[in-house]
Amino acid sequence: MDWWIETNMDYKKITENIKSGFTKDQLKSLDLITGFDSLKLANGGDNDAEGYQIFTPAFIVKDMVKAIGEKDVFNPDKTVLEPTSGDGAFTTYILLRRLERAFKEDKDEFEIQALKCLSTIYSIEMDKDLIIKQRNNILTVFTIFGRDHKIDYSDGYLDLVRCMILTNFMWAMFNADIPATFLIVEVAYKMPEAEKGKMKSLEFPVWDISGNGVTYHMEGAEINYD
């Protein structure tokens, strides 16, 4: 049986509105989010071609998330930040588990709950090819989940998901050199500027998702060691 998802949200209109605020570069990056036939994760603990990027295998991801606390990590009201995220070993797993929970809880509310699940996952990666790959992996989680659970996503829905992926899965450089003397430090810097030594603080999207609509605004972020 196909699950008919009830919604009165005009996702097409919402997405057009969000896209109208995107820059040309953002729109170009959005076009690259098309998804894959299946997840493409270097999850065997493999090195990349240069031998310096090593990705976490699925069984370790699972154990690490358990160690952090599944109750919190899989709760869409909690915020997750993966600061050096590669191709998405952690983010794809966390999203999938959140979607499973949302679907189990209430199939009729799945579309909107799934947006909430995605909206509080943030990801930073400095390698442009990897963040592009990860964005596609994240969209793939949605499409495969939809296929496996016979979900007929509303018109414009996956386009809105792509917009959210673009904003939350950020090409940026995490601030790994936290100066010991400061109590407050910036979380990350925008790319490509950071590559050239121009350290522009990264802002994060904060999503407002309700039965009436979906919007977001950008906010600065700092790590507070106080």
Ligand SMILES: C[S@@+](CC[C@H](N)C(=O)[O-])C[C@H]1O[C@@H](n2cnc3c(N)ncnc32)[C@H](O)[C@@H]1O
């Ligand atoms: C060892 S891989 C792990 C990727 C992923 N977390 C996983 O477990 O599969 C580390 C990744 O962090 C990225 N990276 C290293 N330093 C970074 C920084 N300061 N900001 C953002 N990304 C960084 C690298 O490009 C690489 O993709």
